[in-house]
Amino acid sequence: MKHTNILLAGATGYLGGYLLKVLIEQQNQVVAIVRNPDKLINTNENYLEIKQAEVTKPDTLRDICKGIDAVISTVGITRQKDGLTYMDVDYQANINLLEEAKKAGVKHFVYVSAINGNKYRNLKIFEAKEKFVDALKSSGLNYTIVRPNGFFSDMKDFLQMAKSGRVYLFGSGYQKFNLIHGKDLATYIVDNLEETNKELTIGGPDVLSLNEISELALNALNKPIKIIHLPDWMRKLTIWSLRTFTSVKTYGPLEFFLTLMAEDTIAPTYGTHRLEDFYIEEAKKF
Template identity: 80%
Template sequence: MKHTNVLLAGATGYLGRYLLEVLTEQQNQVIAIVRNPDKLQNSNENFLEVKQAEVTKPETLRDICKGVHTVISTVGITRQKEGLTYMDVDYGANMNLLKEAKKAGVKHFVYVSAINGEKHRALKIFEAKEKFVDALKSSGLNYTVIRPNGFFSDMKDFLQMAKSGRVYLFGSGHQKFNPIHGEDLARAIVDSLDMDTKELTIGGPDVLSLNDIGELALTALNKPIKISHLPDWTRKLTLWCLRNFTSVKTYGPIEFFLTLMAEDNIAPSYGNQHLKDFYLAQAKNL
């Protein structure tokens, strides 16, 4: 890609760290906005400027986009914490960034949502993300919405379950999707900066069923293959109970997981990192 000035928001997250690596490695000038600068490990000082700011507090972002060509935001929360809701972060914080970007005449705004977000607006996680997508599309800025399939980091839940010696799945376990490694996704995003892509739905190289993923997790831990299939009504009942008897903080991430796990989510394949290898590496630390 052409060297450019990039503002990266969410640089200390799973995807943000890889984006920072790829952007600086390709000699782009990056301004990384972080709440806690100590959390940022990057040796590429020549191409990196770290600014301390909180995206949920607009006063800390004043003029932060001055001289910036491209804004990339991976800002969002999987689990609500510190009293912040999805609307505060996934929508509100990104709106704060968008306002600054418009004010400074930024040329391109890249936002990371998730696969099929437009189809699942009723889910708490997506409600806020897609509200921001709408605002971005009508902002007048050149934009790209990135819609990744599940991250490898989210697939650790299966490994945790496999530790007990058995994996539990809802339904047949034939539901397929192709999760993607953060580094592969970061490279795809940086590659797309030169293209006029409005929406990029993307997954990893291997299309796997839930049964496959359960087997990979058990095999990585040298456990016999034991997978139990729970009837799908138990998934629906779990969702109903969570929505009615727990706070959104508890049910938000589980609702997301249980809904997307009930259907195929296959995205165009990209990258060369495999879940099998990721599990084998993770298993050593468990």
Template identity: 65%
Template structure:
């Protein structure tokens, strides 16, 4: 990818699944990079003449002051799928990103790249997407150049299939023929770096293979050499679970489950990209 190493990129969320791949890609491509993290020791192995590690917390605006000085582009992977530290989706996916955006604007940053998820605008009623899309709205009206990247699920999310397979059975709702194409973090990192120069403002992307849920289940069972045992449950059970969770549990508990059960009920196919295969990911993560 054509680039100018004089351009400084700031990455927020560098210790997460996707962020770690983006950080590695920025280093390998010799970008001048600022990585912000709550604990610098997690990223000290990346520190170099072109990489600066900055201790800051995106949920605390005062710690962000000055971090965007001389930065051309901000990339944020900040978000939570399983709530922790007593923080809500609005605290992190919306407000923390807004804190970063406000500092970027103050410092004169040119472009802000944000990683959301596929069909976030369609599923705004889901707790996870409500906060993400509220930030997307703020970004679009910020006056900065922007790119919103919408991946079709991460390979890391597919570990749920592997965990079921380890117990000998895969449970699916409906006939299991719903299709989608999740993407590996390493492939998605390439998309994120390409978006630095691209003028495309919204990028929906998935992995190279379009798979049914049945195929993913079979793949997970095969990876750990278990018999092909997939149990199909009716959608009425899925709808009842969603209703029960929304009415009798807190959003911090049901948010991730609501997301998974809703999107897995229908096809979600994104433009294909990358070379990493899910089966290899399963084989590599059998013992994790």
């Protein structure tokens, strides 16, 4: 069954923007819900309808899923702002959408979480996401949980460090990852819309160690290769200090980053975009 009417939540975010493009290229009818309509220009009225709604406010979502075959939600926050917590957005906002989808008889709900979310439920950033995953799985709807292995855009911190001429890593730097570009992930999600009641873990085409990622960042900025390896106990102490002395708003993303950096995180490989090219492009902006 080809999906035709798709509701996209989170259309103005990093991944949402790519999803919107791919969905329209493949001639799906898309309803994009946005909090601020000025953030999205409708360049394709044959395939796209923009509706203003706030996923955190259920009354603005009333009947939004009428006539919809599938909902795709990329709703979530990386860094807490607007006084909203992970539970408010990653969990409750998605529950609000799910309730509307159930009422309207939507067949399929696609939710983008993150790799190993189930394994790291103790991390603030995952606690809310995985609570929603549980609710979706027991909702009675066909579901797909997409678990990407981090985005290229998450790796800009390495370029920032490289700019100063050296990159700092905890431990040996041999930990391996295969991050994925938003466009590749969007294509993968749309191409797999037929896959229901599955969890799909996916990464990019290149499996790279942190040392290799650091070298790519330094090379992109034409800096000599200077990587400083810090002992791993410093990473653990940093996580402890962040949890103890800062608010969840500050420590959420850092706790996630520092925990996942400690071991290999390799997903099935997919896509054509390479981190090296991404860094070279980004370096031009510095």
